[in-house]
Amino acid sequence: MIKTIQTLLLAIVLVAFPGMVLAEKIGYVDARRLIDESPQGQSELKKLEDEFAARNRDIKGRVDLFESKEAELQKNAVLMAPEELEAKTEELRSLQRDLRREQQDYNEAYNARRNRSLAGLQKIISEAVIDIARRDKYDLIVQQAVFASDNINVTDVVLEELVRRSEQ
Secondary structure, three states, X not given: OXXXXXXXXXXXXXXXXXXXXXXXXXXXXXXXXXXXXXXXXXXXXXXXXXXXXXXXXXXXXXXXXXXXXXXXXXXXXXXXXXXXXXXXXXXXXXXXXXXXHHHHHHHHHHHHHHHHHHHHXXXXXXXXXXXXXXXXXXXXXXXXXXXXXXHHEOHHHHHHHHHHHHHO
């Protein structure tokens, strides 16, 4: 009964207001691809990598040092006095805790900075999509869809616009 009423109401709306329900020109953009392939996205990624490169190298160096100390302890453990073994083991645990904390801080800082960069980039992409939608008279352009045919995919058009804008 309820399904019948819903179907009837939908039919009435479609008949009474066909222009309001159906968009005539629809487009789809792959936002992930635009972020990855646009000059603006590549520039932001390069800035991010440059900004965090020294800190990342430092952490990797400390991880290598930890791993070499751990391997040395495992190799020499049978030759050490119990007190020395306990002291070295505790030193490694402390170093491991510090490394985990430092890696977590690094990851949080990197992700926060990356999210800020993506927000700015998303704004640039949205402006380009809106300009193309207005210029080409689209009724609707979506960024997320379960399925979108190649016929409505305007990602390449937006990518060309982003390339053009980056060259200005």
